[in-house]
Amino acid sequence: MKIGHPKNFWGGVLFAVIGLLFTVIAKGIKFGDSVLIAGYAMGTPARMGPAFFPFWLGLMLTALGVIIAINGIREQGGPDSAFPKFHWRPILLVLGAVVMFGLILKPVGMLIAGLLLVVVASVGSKEFKLQKAVILGTILVVFCAFVFVGGLKLPIPLCPDIESLQSSIGFCRG
Amino acid sequence: MEIFSNLALGFSVALTFSNIMYCFVGVMLGTLIGVLPGIGPIATISMLLPATFVLPPVSALIMLAGIYYGAQYGGSTTAILVNLPGEVSSVVTCLDGYQMARQGKAGKALGVAALGSFFAGSVATFLIAGFAPPLAELALKFGPADYFSLMVLGLIAAVVLAHGSLIKAVAMIVLGLLIGLIGTDVNSGVARYSFGLPELIDGIGIGTIAMGTFGFSEIIRNLEKGEGEREVFTKSIHGLLPNWSDIKQVAFPVLRGTSLGAMLGILPGGGPVLGAFSAYTLEKKLAKDPSRFGKGAIEGVAAPEAANNAAAQTSFIPLLTLGIPSNPVMALMIGAMIIHGIQPGPQIMTAKPELFWGMIASMWVGNFLLVVLNLPLIGMWVKLLTVKYDYLFPAILIFCCIGVYSISNASYDVLMAALFGFIGYTFIKLEVEPAPLLLGFVLGPMMEENLRRALLLSRGDPVVFVTRPISLTLLVLGAALILIVVSPAIAKKREEAFQE
Numbered sequence: 001m002k003i004g005h006p007k008n009f010w011g012g013v014l015f016a017v018i019g020l021l022f023t024v025i026a027k028g029i030k031f032g033d034s035v036l037i038a039g040y041a042m043g044t045p046a047r048m049g050p051a052f053f054p055f056w057l058g059l060m061l062t063a064l065g066v067i068i069a070i071n072g073i074r075e076q077g078g079p080d081s082a083f084p085k086f087h088w089r090p091i092l093l094v095l096g097a098v099v100m101f102g103l104i105l106k107p108v109g110m111l112i113a114g115l116l117l118v119v120v121a122s123v124g125s126k127e128f129k130l131q132k133a134v135i136l137g138t139i140l141v142v143f144c145a146f147v148f149v150g151g152l153k154l155p156i157p158l159c160p161d162i163e164s165l166q167s168s169i170g171f172c173r174g
Numbered sequence: 175m176e177i178f179s180n181l182a183l184g185f186s187v188a189l190t191f192s193n194i195m196y197c198f199v200g201v202m203l204g205t206l207i208g209v210l211p212g213i214g215p216i217a218t219i220s221m222l223l224p225a226t227f228v229l230p231p232v233s234a235l236i237m238l239a240g241i242y243y244g245a246q247y248g249g250s251t252t253a254i255l256v257n258l259p260g261e262v263s264s265v266v267t268c269l270d271g272y273q274m275a276r277q278g279k280a281g282k283a284l285g286v287a288a289l290g291s292f293f294a295g296s297v298a299t300f301l302i303a304g305f306a307p308p309l310a311e312l313a314l315k316f317g318p319a320d321y322f323s324l325m326v327l328g329l330i331a332a333v334v335l336a337h338g339s340l341i342k343a344v345a346m347i348v349l350g351l352l353i354g355l356i357g358t359d360v361n362s363g364v365a366r367y368s369f370g371l372p373e374l375i376d377g378i379g380i381g382t383i384a385m386g387t388f389g390f391s392e393i394i395r396n397l398e399k400g401e402g403e404r405e406v407f408t409k410s411i412h413g414l415l416p417n418w419s420d421i422k423q424v425a426f427p428v429l430r431g432t433s434l435g436a437m438l439g440i441l442p443g444g445g446p447v448l449g450a451f452s453a454y455t456l457e458k459k460l461a462k463d464p465s466r467f468g469k470g471a472i473e474g475v476a477a478p479e480a481a482n483n484a485a486a487q488t489s490f491i492p493l494l495t496l497g498i499p500s501n502p503v504m505a506l507m508i509g510a511m512i513i514h515g516i517q518p519g520p521q522i523m524t525a526k527p528e529l530f531w532g533m534i535a536s537m538w539v540g541n542f543l544l545v546v547l548n549l550p551l552i553g554m555w556v557k558l559l560t561v562k563y564d565y566l567f568p569a570i571l572i573f574c575c576i577g578v579y580s581i582s583n584a585s586y587d588v589l590m591a592a593l594f595g596f597i598g599y600t601f602i603k604l605e606v607e608p609a610p611l612l613l614g615f616v617l618g619p620m621m622e623e624n625l626r627r628a629l630l631l632s633r634g635d636p637v638v639f640v641t642r643p644i645s646l647t648l649l650v651l652g653a654a655l656i657l658i659v660v661s662p663a664i665a666k667k668r669e670e671a672f673q674e
Contacts, residue, residue: 008339011604015345022352025367040364046634050359050366053622057352064345071341084603087398091599094394094571095592101575102588110576117575118568124397125564136565140572152225154580 009072016065023058093124184531200237204244224580263446270474285414294480295541298487313520318627350614380509386594435481439488449485450478
C-alpha cells in the first residue's frame, strides 16, 4: 500500500494516538481483578465524573485522527507532501540549551545559566563565532539582571547558590 | 449619553501618568516586535506576563493590549520596506506597499498605513464602547447551556475562518481542549493526567504552552531556514504625510477597510489576518482598474492596514463581554486576567467599570501614541531592520526562558516549555497550524464546567441545548457555518481567497 500524502497520514496517526491515550487513561484498563491503569470515575451525564469529558473528547480526537490518516493514504500530494525532514541540529541546540537553563538556573544562578544558554543556542546559527556569542551573552545577561531583577523585582537567583551546590556535590567529601 | 460618561471614566483612568507610561511601553514594544520578523505578539505577551505581576491589573492589561495592536502598526513598516511581513496580518501589505517603496514612494506608503490605522483604531475604540455594554447585558441572561453552545459556535467559527485544512484545525482544537483538562478537576478534586507529578496537579500554564509552541519552535524554524539577504529601502523615506489627492484616493478604501475589519474582528477566529485579506480582495474587486493592484496601488496599502488594526481592536469585544477568546492572543489576555484575579465575563463591566472603560480608553490613547511613534521615529525602526537574526534570536530565547521561569518561579516550567517547543515544531512540520491549540486550551475547562452544569440542571437530558432559545440559535448558526463551508462551491471559493 502506498501512502499518497505522508505528511497528512502521520499527522493523523499522531492525533489518533494522542486521543486514544487520553481516552484510555480516563477509562482505565482492568483485566478481571488486576488493575493496569486505575482510570477516573465516569459518572452519569447528570453527574459527570472526571472521566466523562476527556473520555469523549479523546474518542473524538481519535476519530478525527483516523479520518485524517485515511485521507492521507488516499489523496495524492505533490512533492511537498513527503514526510518532513527534521533539522536536528537547531532542535537539539536550542531546546537543549533551554533544558540546560532550566536545570542549572537554581544552583548556578541566572548570570551563568543565561550566558551558557546564549552560547549553546548560538552554535545553532550558521555563522557561529564563540567570541561574539560570549559578548552577546554577557550583554544580554547583564541587561536581564537589571531589568527583571533590578527593575521588576522578579525573584530570579542571580549568583550561584553555594550551599545547595555543596550539598549536591557533598558526596565528594564523604 | 451614558456612553460619554463611561468613556469619561475610562479616560480618567487611562490618562493618569503611570497608565500613559504603561500604554506607551506596550505600544512601543508592540511596534518593536511588529517590525522584527520572527517574533510575534503571542510570544511577547507571554514573555511579559510575569513582568506585569507587580502592576495593578488595569495597567497590566493596558500594556499587554498595547503590544497586540502596536504590532499591527509595526508589521506594516517591515512589509513596505523589506517585503517581509513583520506580522502575519501584514502579508497583504507587502503586495502593494513594497512596490510603492520600489517606486520611491515608501514615505507615502508608510504615512498612509499609519494614518489609516489610526483612523481605524479610533473608530474601533468607539465601536467597542458602543457595542460592549448591550452585549454584556445580553450575556448576563446566558445560562450554562447557552455558554456551552456559544463556545461550540466560537470554535466552529475559528476553524471555518482559519486558513489551512479544516479537519486538522478541528483536531488541534480538540487536542487543546484535552490539554486544558490536565490538572486537578475542580468538581471531584481528582488530579487528571498528572502521572503522579506534583507539578502537573495545577495544570500547565498558558504562558508555558504559548512560549513553547510560538517562541521556541519559531526560533528553530527560522534557524533551519537560514537568513536571506534583505533589501531595505532606507534612503527614500520622505514625504510621509499624504497630500490632498492621496487623501481623496484612500478615504473610501480606509472606511471600507475599517468597517470590514471591525466586523470580522468580532467574529471568533476572525481577527486581523482575515480582516486584511478580505479588505484587499474587496478593494481589488471594486477598483476600476484592478491590474494596478500588486504594482503599487495606494488603496492596496490603506484598506488592509485599516482593516487589520480595526480587527485587532474589535477582537476585544467577545473577551470583554462574554469572557470568551476569539483568537490565541485573546486567549492569553484571559490568562493574564485570571493571573490578576479577574474572572473574565459579562460581569466585568459592572463589577470593575474602571478596568473595563480604562482599557477601552487606553486603546485610543495607544493609537495616538502609535502615530507619533511611527511617523516621526520611523528612521529608528528602519535601523532595527538591519539587525541580524543571529543577534536577535539569543535575545528572544533568554527573555522567553526567564519569562517562563518567572510565571511561577519553577524551573520545571522551563523544561515543559521546551517539550512544547518540540511538539509545536512537529506540528508545524506536519503542516498543522498550532494556533487553534491555544484557543482550545483556554476553553477546555470552561466548556467542561458549563456542560456539567447544563446537564446537572437538566438532569442529564441533552435536549436542553435545543430547547433554550439562545442556545438553539447559536447551535443553528454553527451548523449553518459548517454547511456553508462543506458545500463544494464555497469550499472552492474559500481556497481561492486564501490563495491570493
